[in-house]
Amino acid sequence: MSETTATAPKPFDWSSPEAMAKRKRRYAADRRLRLYGLVSILVAIGLLGILIASLVVTGYSAFVQTKIAVEFTADPENVPAEDPGAGNFRAVVSNAVQALFPEIENRRELRTASKILSNGATTIVRNHVIANPGLVGQTFTLEVPASDPFDQLNKGVIDRNLPEDRRRVSDAEIELFESLEARGLVSTPFNWGLFFNADSRFPELAGLAGAVVGSFYALLVCFLISFPVGIAAAIYLEEFAPKNRWTDLVEVNINNLAAVPSIVFGLLGLAVFIQVFGLPRSAPLVGGMVLSLMTLPTMIIVTRAALKSIPPSIREAALGIGASKHEVILHHVLPLALPGILTGTIIGLAQALGETAPLLLIGMNAFLTSPPGGIMDPATALPTQIFIWADSPERGFASRTSAAILVLLGFLIFMNAVAIYLRQRFERRW
Template sequence: MSENTLTTPKPFDWSSPEAAAIRKRRYAADRRLRLYGLASIITAIGLLGILIASLIITGHTAFVQTHIAVEFTVDPENVPADDPASGNFRAVVADAAQKLFPDVDDAAEQRVASRILSNGTPNILRDYVVANPEIIGQTITLKVPASDPFDQLNKGVIDRDLPEDRRRVSDTEIALFETLEERGLVTTPFNWGLFLNADSRFPELAGLAGAITGSFYALLVCFVISFPLGIAAAIYLEEFAPRNRWTDLVEVNINNLAAVPSIVFGLLGLAVFIQIFGLPRSAPLVGGLVLALMTLPTMIIVTRAALKSIPPSIREAALGVGASKHEVILHHVLPLAVPGILTGTIIGLAQALGETAPLLLIGMNAFLTSPPGGIMDPATALPTQIFIWADSPERGFVSRTSAAILVLLGFLIFMNAFAIYLRQRFERRW
């Protein structure tokens, strides 16, 4: 046999100790990979749990509000029957505050007693009398909010055992408040005002009604604009547009716009919609337009992905029975793609709901004491309301900030859960 003759290599023995060591290393690497993934998931869930727990611990007190039952004598001398809105309700409230403590004769203590009630009590009483003018001349009992320091005192945020110089309330004020508690005049019901009241300088009266309404109007404008435009653009690019350098350029720019920081869209809205077109600042119309610009690239990308997921056999079968191009798309392809389109739409709107930077640039962070009446009225939104409260120096806004974040998270979770339901309910697997 020649020296250059090739010899057949000996087959590897997979039952040998060397093969066992190789398998052992592979199995160990597989276990490590699974453990890394599991550790990542546990870490993410743990951090999310810490965030939610901290918000609940800080914000749960905002969902209840301290109220005090007060008797008000609506004297016709202070509140004229022909024009109750112009009445001197501060005098009525001052008289009622004095009657809460009939044994207090000192003028300084009487002023302390009047500070237990919220500064917005005259406005609350005025609205009630204007809505019920027949009570003029009578004595009524209303449960009105306590001022923020006494609200925190009742909730335990202010420690009564601390030295007086380290508390917002004095020993005299605590003694007067405890007198009301002993008489059963202090209650802590659910704080519906957090959802029904607009913003206020007084934490005990501040609510999210204006922000929720403003977010609704802005999302409505965003949906009306981005939904049809996004679907139309996606259908054209996916079904009709020729494949050339111009359509490639458009697709690249759409993908790039989806990654542009939201503050850039806010600058665009400020320059175009407000400065050039002269639309009102702080209006939900402008906010909705800016959010629509921000959401439109995502809508186009999601709709194109939904259209691509439809099997080509659907198009071929429809064309085979004589359907035209637009009939194939409108009657067959688009209805089958609707579940994916709706899912992407809801997720895009949920992203728009949480945006803050573009709304701050167009002025949707104004202090407003009433909800907007339409898309042209000044308004705030939930993210900007959270920003405003977080920047407020009053202690009572700390809990309300966390409560507002929980409300915003609740809306986002609901919208994403609804998107998941739509996908599972209507999705077809091919």
């Protein structure tokens, strides 16, 4: 019987050329990985910068509006003092245009000159006189928005040097407009109407007031439904529900619902809330309910994650001093988890603010010339207003579409900034 002697393995020589080559390959792989990550971040930032820059270049002109200072005379022959609202304000505007261009004698040329002013000039003058009835019989000056072609001409969107057949305005119209510029009657102030006017068929008068109010009502309904329901469901599933196949099935379905396309929730709202329950179409109430269905899974998941982050020692200490189960949750666990819950809620509402498809399906894309007065009135929302303007054939709506996107991004950035502040201000680290 022969004995075999086992030889001990030789220790690896870390200073050998082979070991040094392996280290160089590992270090090179580490550097490549860091480089790939850096390049990916730079590409993402670059694409985001291109998006923001294109929106700013296209939409900055919508934040200013060309206006013309015009003297109007509320002649008692056209505007009765006893009922100013019944006056003939078309004649008032026509007389004002005639006074701007006294050299025009032809009626056809006068109509051409009247096109410089917005089609809403009559309504603007009428509302001003109704608000100030003492102006009847007086001459007053108003800055009236220029019509969209002349607004674009003043902003340089329409090139004056192009041949006449390639422009929306003729040489004669440009000459009239330049005479107003020479007299100092043309100005370009900040366009507050973009924020305080409702929608209009005329780009120079269209604003986001109706869409902002509609989005506010829809988000308010969404918050009032999804916040308490989401927290209650998360508390039950995390703290009270038994761990069995049924709760596992519920958890899987909640996770799946968080990934369902938003248009499916729009179809659900159309079929249930409108067709079955008969709720009014285009109402912020329906829009908020649909958005709450969409945000509920996210809020439940976020709330459960916030509850899980609380150390078990908090629960054990509360139980040890005689607190009941619901006292432990309501008085100790939930207050400590509230910063994370609020952060998730704001992020969920920010996601709901940018949703378009479900609101389009329930009809929140109607043309409305006044903001809604409540959650039951027809309304639009910021995303659907952007969709309407983007689909409009008038060229002036192109800049307003980009401006509306910038406003929506501003709201989203503000809401995310609030979420970050709340997390950093109230978050507890264990």
